[in-house]
Amino acid sequence: MITRFLIQGLDKRGLTFLGLLVALAVLVPFANLLLPESSVLHVPTSTMSLWGKYLCYALLAISLDLVWGYCGILSLGHGAFFALGGYAMGMYLMRQIGSRGVYGNPILPDFMVFLNWHELPWYWYGFSSFPVAMLMVLLVPGLLAFIFGWFAFRSRVTGVYLSIITQALTYALLLAFFRNDMGFGGNNGLTDFKDILGFNVQAQATRAALFAMTCVMLIAGFLIARGIVDSKLGKVVIAIRDAESRTRFLGYRVDRFKLFVFTVSACMAGVAGALYVPQVGIINPSEFAPANSIETVIWVAVGGRGTLVGAALGAVVVNYAKTVFTSGFMAPYWLFALGALFVFVTLFMPKGILGTAQDWWDGRRRREPAAALAEPAPAE
Amino acid sequence: MIPAHAALTSSLLYLDGVSVSFDGFKAIRGLSLVIAPGEMRAIIGPNGAGKTTMMDIITGKTRPDEGTVMFGGSVDLTRLDEAAIANLGIGRKFQKPTVFDFHTIEDNILLALKSQRTVARTLFWKTAAVDQKRIDEILGIIKLGDARSRLAGSLSHGQKQWLEIGMLLAQDPKLLLVDEPAAGMTDGETVETAVLLKEIARDHSVIVVEHDMGFIRELGVKVTVLHEGAVLAEGPLDQVSANERVVEVYLGR
Ligand SMILES: Nc1ncnc2c1ncn2[C@@H]1O[C@H](COP(=O)(O)OP(=O)(O)OP(=O)(O)O)[C@@H](O)[C@H]1O
Ligand SMILES: [Mg+2]
Numbered sequence: 001m002i003t004r005f006l007i008q009g010l011d012k013r014g015l016t017f018l019g020l021l022v023a024l025a026v027l028v029p030f031a032n033l034l035l036p037e038s039s040v041l042h043v044p045t046s047t048m049s050l051w052g053k054y055l056c057y058a059l060l061a062i063s064l065d066l067v068w069g070y071c072g073i074l075s076l077g078h079g080a081f082f083a084l085g086g087y088a089m090g091m092y093l094m095r096q097i098g099s100r101g102v103y104g105n106p107i108l109p110d111f112m113v114f115l116n117w118h119e120l121p122w123y124w125y126g127f128s129s130f131p132v133a134m135l136m137v138l139l140v141p142g143l144l145a146f147i148f149g150w151f152a153f154r155s156r157v158t159g160v161y162l163s164i165i166t167q168a169l170t171y172a173l174l175l176a177f178f179r180n181d182m183g184f185g186g187n188n189g190l191t192d193f194k195d196i197l198g199f200n201v202q203a204q205a206t207r208a209a210l211f212a213m214t215c216v217m218l219i220a221g222f223l224i225a226r227g228i229v230d231s232k233l234g235k236v237v238i239a240i241r242d243a244e245s246r247t248r249f250l251g252y253r254v255d256r257f258k259l260f261v262f263t264v265s266a267c268m269a270g271v272a273g274a275l276y277v278p279q280v281g282i283i284n285p286s287e288f289a290p291a292n293s294i295e296t297v298i299w300v301a302v303g304g305r306g307t308l309v310g311a312a313l314g315a316v317v318v319n320y321a322k323t324v325f326t327s328g329f330m331a332p333y334w335l336f337a338l339g340a341l342f343v344f345v346t347l348f349m350p351k352g353i354l355g356t357a358q359d360w361w362d363g364r365r366r367r368e369p370a371a372a373l374a375e376p377a378p379a380e
Numbered sequence: 381m382i383p384a385h386a387a388l389t390s391s392l393l394y395l396d397g398v399s400v401s402f403d404g405f406k407a408i409r410g411l412s413l414v415i416a417p418g419e420m421r422a423i424i425g426p427n428g429a430g431k432t433t434m435m436d437i438i439t440g441k442t443r444p445d446e447g448t449v450m451f452g453g454s455v456d457l458t459r460l461d462e463a464a465i466a467n468l469g470i471g472r473k474f475q476k477p478t479v480f481d482f483h484t485i486e487d488n489i490l491l492a493l494k495s496q497r498t499v500a501r502t503l504f505w506k507t508a509a510v511d512q513k514r515i516d517e518i519l520g521i522i523k524l525g526d527a528r529s530r531l532a533g534s535l536s537h538g539q540k541q542w543l544e545i546g547m548l549l550a551q552d553p554k555l556l557l558v559d560e561p562a563a564g565m566t567d568g569e570t571v572e573t574a575v576l577l578k579e580i581a582r583d584h585s586v587i588v589v590e591h592d593m594g595f596i597r598e599l600g601v602k603v604t605v606l607h608e609g610a611v612l613a614e615g616p617l618d619q620v621s622a623n624e625r626v627v628e629v630y631l632g633r
Binding site: 228231232233235236238239242243245246247248249250251252253254256257260 | 439441461462463466467471472474478479480481482483487490491492497498499502503504505507547551
């Protein structure tokens with residue numbers, strides 16, 4: 001009964017979420033492009049891009065929820081996959097600049113000319129092609145996650161130790177990408193983008209299209225994640241989260257299941273990063289900062305772990321709050337506020353906004369003893 | 381050597397000279413045990429005798445320091461991991477019932493149901509009519525049919541024990557290792573569990589660990605007494621319980 005109800009609730013929740021995204025994908029670009037600026041319903045381009053950024057974070061949050069909320073892998077390095085996807089997109093955008101750079105070199109991005117390089121490094125080959133770059137957006141984070149997961153999950157690293165090495169992973173990449181000789185623009189990263197697929201990235205219509213595309217990818221990401229967690233594989237993954245060794249004694253190769261969700265999740269985070277870069281106009285090593293990955297965990301915890309929709313909600317709510325907070329005199333205290341929020345949610349709303357709202361709603365509808373649901377992390 | 385070899389090839393499970401120690405403490409010392417195909421065996425022994433550790437060794441959770449552990453006369457279990465051993469056909473019910481609390485009872489059975497355990501197969505899994513029928517059948521056997529869509533976490537201790545036995549049935553292993561199935565059960569439930577296990581033993585090999593003597597008597601099978609990690613006595617319950625050493629270390633207390 002309880003599960004049936006939750007699934008029904010979930011379906012409704014999922015449909016509402018999808019409906020909202022479809023509406024956003026259509027209405028926001030419409031309100032931006034077609035309504036006159038004088039109209040109260042007009043959405044300024046800057047607002048649209050800001051929300052586009054939030055939605056990229058929402059996709060990142062869903063990808064983290066897939067591994068953390070459902071499989072119990074607390075990755076503190078998901079920002080790395082996001083940033084790698086972002087760099088792949090950034091490399092494409094750099095190659096599109098062509099001879100319009102400050103130094104007018106048709107092949108080499110400005111920073112390479114500045115470093116006195118004469119040839120494009122081999123790993124930049126192919127990035128002038130959009131399909132190749134998009135493939136890399138998936139492949140680079142996916143491959144890294146696969147290799148990392150292969151070693152970590154096979155040697156049964158779990159819990160805090162796994163979290164720490166994911167954190168180390170993103171930190172190592174942060175240091176690497178800071179280096180000029182890595183060939184990714186060092187400290188400054190990649191910026192001053194001009195075109196994407198021949199359209200000016202700054203143009204209002206391009207930005208509207210990017211926003212709509214973000215909505216579409218968020219829908220796709222959500223549906224994939226939903227499909228995974230609703231399948232039998234999803235049940236195995238939840239079983240691993242709740243009783244890993246029991247799952248093993250049933251004959252499931254736990255490491256392979258973890259590897260699968262971890263890799264899918266990393267690809268999804270990469271796509272989020274790729275959509276993020278053209279909308280904010282820059283990608284630099286700070287995206288690898290360990291704090292970013294930790295913030296993502298907070299979004300998911302705030303929204304409600306193991307719910308997917310909650311993760312997306314948490315990302316938007318926390319980032320909206322961040323924008324409001326950091327634009328006022330309270331700006332220096334943002335990190336304290338974020339920390340306090342995390343503590344508050346952990347102590348008083350262990351199921352996050354969505355889980356708490358759901359409980360409240362259930363409780364109102366009918367008072368039923370739900371002893372089994374008293375624990376955090378709702379499964380289905 | 382030759383008789384030993386014959387014992388090995390005709391056995392389903394063959395343990396010989398198995399030892400394991402934890403931080404210098406020898407939990408199992410020179411344990412030898414042979415289970416024939418189709419046999420049901422009861423294992424008794426005081427707390428800390430090494431009964432659970434023996435199951436850990438058979439199922440690949442613990443690697444023995446020395447000794448032979450063979451399955452089906454030819455497969456060396458010490459070289460395999462838990463998943464591989466499970467897929468060979470060795471199922472296990474844990475001393476502390478472990479079910480998947482956040483899954484429904486039905487899903488717990490589904491997860492255990494004999495099937496290919498690969499990522500691709502589970503991702504695109506569709507429960508076929510035969511599978512559903514088998515799940516319903518098992519839910520009937522363990523008397524949880526009406527509770528099928530409740531979360532397993534909400535079950536009582538005794539019901540969890542049964543659910544775990546149901547999961548074992550769904551796995552359909554060749555050999556079942558059942559660790560204290562009657563713990564925390566009322567007398568009535570204990571009898572029912574014994575009946576259920578005897579039923580299962582008709583077409584499976586079973587090793588049962590229990591402290592409840594009434595339960596062991598109910599089973600009416602050969603008994604092995606473990607003490608300090610080795611076999612102290614073996615035989616019918618009456619014979620074993622007349623053994624002085626057994627009375628001293630276990631039954632007398
Ligand atoms: N992983 C481990 N690390 C250290 N010591 C262990 C470990 N597993 C078992 N032991 C020790 O080995 C001995 C045998 O334990 P085991 O659990 O096998 O006993 P048992 O016969 O199942 O007892 P009980 O009837 O209480 O379940 C105990 O002294 C226990 O403390
Ligand atoms: Mg025990």
